[in-house]
Amino acid sequence: MPAPALRQIVKACLKKCFQWYKTSAIILVNTLVLIVAVNVVLYYVFKIKDSSDEPAAPLPPVENPVFQKYGEAVVLQAYPDLRREEVEQLLYETWSTSLIYDPFTLFKEQPKTGKWVNVDRAGFRSIKGQGPWPPDPKNQNVFVFGGSTTFGYGIPDGDTIPSHLQEFLQDHWGPQVRVYNFGRGFYYSTQERILFEKLLGAGHVPDVAVFIDGINDSYWEDIQQDDRPTVFQDVLGQAFQGPPPVTTREVYRSLLTELPMARAANSVKRRLGLKENPQPKEPVSDEADPGEFGKVVREHYDQAWPLIVKRYYRNKQMVEGICRSFRVTPLFVWQPAPAYKYDLSHHVFAQQLWSFEHDPRTYVYPWVAKKVAERPEELTENFLWLADMQEQAKENLYVDQWHYKGKFCRQIAASIGSHLIEQQLLGATR
Numbered sequence: 001m002p003a004p005a006l007r008q009i010v011k012a013c014l015k016k017c018f019q020w021y022k023t024s025a026i027i028l029v030n031t032l033v034l035i036v037a038v039n040v041v042l043y044y045v046f047k048i049k050d051s052s053d054e055p056a057a058p059l060p061p062v063e064n065p066v067f068q069k070y071g072e073a074v075v076l077q078a079y080p081d082l083r084r085e086e087v088e089q090l091l092y093e094t095w096s097t098s099l100i101y102d103p104f105t106l107f108k109e110q111p112k113t114g115k116w117v118n119v120d121r122a123g124f125r126s127i128k129g130q131g132p133w134p135p136d137p138k139n140q141n142v143f144v145f146g147g148s149t150t151f152g153y154g155i156p157d158g159d160t161i162p163s164h165l166q167e168f169l170q171d172h173w174g175p176q177v178r179v180y181n182f183g184r185g186f187y188y189s190t191q192e193r194i195l196f197e198k199l200l201g202a203g204h205v206p207d208v209a210v211f212i213d214g215i216n217d218s219y220w221e222d223i224q225q226d227d228r229p230t231v232f233q234d235v236l237g238q239a240f241q242g243p244p245p246v247t248t249r250e251v252y253r254s255l256l257t258e259l260p261m262a263r264a265a266n267s268v269k270r271r272l273g274l275k276e277n278p279q280p281k282e283p284v285s286d287e288a289d290p291g292e293f294g295k296v297v298r299e300h301y302d303q304a305w306p307l308i309v310k311r312y313y314r315n316k317q318m319v320e321g322i323c324r325s326f327r328v329t330p331l332f333v334w335q336p337a338p339a340y341k342y343d344l345s346h347h348v349f350a351q352q353l354w355s356f357e358h359d360p361r362t363y364v365y366p367w368v369a370k371k372v373a374e375r376p377e378e379l380t381e382n383f384l385w386l387a388d389m390q391e392q393a394k395e396n397l398y399v400d401q402w403h404y405k406g407k408f409c410r411q412i413a414a415s416i417g418s419h420l421i422e423q424q425l426l427g428a429t430r
Helices: 003-052 065-070 072-077 084-095 161-172 189-201 233-241 248-258 260-272 290-326 354-358 361-374 406-422
Strands: 100-102 106-108 140-146 177-183 208-213 329-334 383-385
Touching: 003 260, 065 072, 065 084, 072 084, 140 161, 140 189, 161 177, 161 406, 177 189, 189 208, 189 290, 208 290, 290 329, 290 361, 329 406, 361 383, 383 406
Parallel strands: 140 177, 140 208, 208 329, 329 383
Antiparallel strands: 100 106
């Protein structure tokens, strides 16, 4: 092809490309200008609308979350002596306030004052006939440590294990006994040991220290194998490491959803009855094999339970050493759990607890029972096995899936108090 002809073809192509670029640029700029203009107009429209709208009517009260989870009729069966309004207030006081940060133990129950649930600023829950703080050394002072079952989630102050324990000991040993409830939600033996050390370090030395454990110490999903409670770990980790990086996609999504045009589009969707940002759902299979799931749990627990039990034993040994130094008498109680030797046909909340069959405590408790029967060196006279005390029970013992009713708390407290008196563990210190 001759050179002049080739130059003509190239010149014509460049001219077309320039015209295409010019046209595209004009369309793009006009589109951007239009988008900006529309958003500016909508911004002021929404601003005027928001300022002229009447204050929104107060939202109706949110239904009790415990009622939502189990059903109101089921929950009320666990409180035959209370009116519905009283049950709702009790559950509100139990679950309404969040845990707060506490040095070394990571978190604790928030101080509160209510009709049913009261938590002192010193860190203990009030009981019936609460003794003074700081404890009077002239009294026989008993500190009780444990998780939420010791704290008494879902029951009044006077129905907790520590409250019934004080009443039992005052009736059967002497009126000078004063019990302090240091049970806290989610706590297990490591956190209880640290809390005990903190109290001793602050000069609050009891005559007897009771540790009620078993349920929280047996659950591998809540306690890592390297002895870190998973509760609040992510939040506290972010406080030092910073929040996780935000992806570009998340930035774009946030910008798009905050644009006035996006708000207008969502308003149109609502008027048309369409859902905002519908999320595709994966089909849920109803053919899951519980036997296969149980096999996985058993295989995991074959490796996990020795670590769990060894951790408990080590915490027990450390507490015993500390108690010898401070002349405190310790008592370690292995508590009842609904997954072990309890006829679940009497459990009001059993229908919501299909996973009990595969609950980790189902594997840990029998092994500890075997060790108790063998009476190893780790389990001496200061260990009290109460896990099977509900074996013959023919009634509901729980106010939800885990937490004891007041009547059962009284039975547990009587067993602890009887052991303390029979073994002459009261009045044997300082």
